[in-house]
Amino acid sequence: MIDEQSIVADIGCDHGYLCIDLIKEKRAKKCYAMDVAQGPLNQARNTIQRYKVNVETILSDGLNKCPDDVDTVVIAGMGWMTIQSILENDFDKCKNYKKIILQPNRDVDDCRRWISNHGFTIIEESLVEDKKIYEIVAFNFMKHEPYEEKDIYFGPFLRKNKNKCFHKYYMQRLDKLNQVFPGCTKQEDSERIFKQIEMIRTEIE
Numbered sequence: 001m002i003d004e005q006s007i008v009a010d011i012g013c014d015h016g017y018l019c020i021d022l023i024k025e026k027r028a029k030k031c032y033a034m035d036v037a038q039g040p041l042n043q044a045r046n047t048i049q050r051y052k053v054n055v056e057t058i059l060s061d062g063l064n065k066c067p068d069d070v071d072t073v074v075i076a077g078m079g080w081m082t083i084q085s086i087l088e089n090d091f092d093k094c095k096n097y098k099k100i101i102l103q104p105n106r107d108v109d110d111c112r113r114w115i116s117n118h119g120f121t122i123i124e125e126s127l128v129e130d131k132k133i134y135e136i137v138a139f140n141f142m143k144h145e146p147y148e149e150k151d152i153y154f155g156p157f158l159r160k161n162k163n164k165c166f167h168k169y170y171m172q173r174l175d176k177l178n179q180v181f182p183g184c185t186k187q188e189d190s191e192r193i194f195k196q197i198e199m200i201r202t203e204i205e
């Protein structure tokens with residue numbers, strides 16, 4: 001999802017491998033590895049030195065210290081609530097970016113709902129399998145009509161393409177929901193889960 005010649009900030013870089021790879025593979029022109037915690041940042045710095053790549057490391061809470069030349073932001077491997085607070089804490093700054101790529105660990109539908117409620121545009125999506133399946137959403141600030149509920153739940157592009165990974169991902173989710181469903185004691189929980197089970201069944205049939 002990183003366009004050629006992009007200038008990328010990896011927010012919450014931890015190990016720093018994303019920036020290292022993007023520079024090594026010449027996928028980005030410049031990368032900033034950023035993290036709120038000194039420990040991960042030191043680790044990233046060591047790894048960057050070991051790989052002899054030119055990546056600047058910056059201690060920053062979210063986008064706070066994000067340099068002005070950045071056009072593409074990646075926020076990956078965190079819960080959606082953390083990602084949401086990072087975006088909302090520097091909302092005006094966000095609007096300068098060409099592309100924001102998100103990989104929330106959970107609640108990806110809430111992430112798409114946030115994009116939809118703000119009238120922003122989902123521009124790319126991907127399901128990536130590496131032991132488990134990760135859902136990745138890229139958006140920009142172009143105006144878009146609110147997305148329909150199925151697009152919010154499954155992702156407009158993922159739903160359209162429905163590749164093998166999509167089926168595997170939702171079969172796994174269906175299994176989990178079917179396990180949880182009998183144990184629901186509150187009516188609102190069982191209704192919510194039942195609705196999801198029905199929606200997934202209809203979508204992958």
Ligand SMILES: C[S@@+](CC[C@H](N)C(=O)[O-])C[C@H]1O[C@@H](n2cnc3c(N)ncnc32)[C@H](O)[C@@H]1O
Pocket residue numbers: 011012013014015034035036037040060061062063075076077078082086
């Ligand atoms: C689980 S790691 C994810 C690492 C990497 N992005 C990945 O996907 O593999 C989460 C990282 O986000 C950092 N982080 C959490 N909140 C942050 C914030 N507000 N600003 C910057 N980094 C943050 C943590 O310190 C941690 O290093």
